[in-house]
Amino acid sequence: AQKITQTQPGMFVQEKEAVTLDCTYDTSDQSYGLFWYKQPSSGEMIFLIYQGSYDEQNATEGRYSLNFQKARKSANLVISASQLGDSAMYFCAMREGGNYGQNFVFGPGTRLSVLP
């Protein structure tokens, strides 16, 4: 079974508009961490935002926010005021368990294209 599901292979958004990228996860652990990474065409993986399973508030980092709905096991990424430079692949990842050194499980990614 897929541990991380990203149901949108591709998304388009108009510049300056907001966009939500979906991520659902599956784990039986009580302690886990959720991460979003951006991969532009240059190939590097850029960390965007983190949500811990015990964090009560949704994480925010500048234009990025994470809509964390624990009961539904979803951790959607919201990008506000999209910019052309936001065009990239976006990966949702999970670290299961309370061991911070545990490896990540990745979703298949969503390719976001920002239109001028």
Place this chain on the structure above:
Amino acid sequence: EAGVTQFPSHSVIEKGQTVTLRCDPISGHDNLYWYRRVMGKEIKFLLHFVKESKQDESGMPNNRFLAERTGGTYSTLKVQPAELEDSGVYFCASSELLGQVPGEQFFGPGTRLTVL
């Protein structure tokens, strides 16, 4: 501070040949991970070092893959002999035992391996 570096950035070899990929983690990071993304599929975990010890190698596909981490610093991933299905992008990541963001992994730019 230098990020995670990987060498080479690209490698094209013929089936049956040997290739060695190198990763230099961020200085002081005890955790080092190898991941792989085969064309069109998810990024998959290969193995995890803590210092020079293999913590988890459950993702290694078969015994044609050998990873080492000399003295707990850089790591190499050798594929011998390479097969067509080994083509993909190999990512290395490193993390601190206790970082500002729990479990955040810093990724290298990847090595794109093409087996002909």
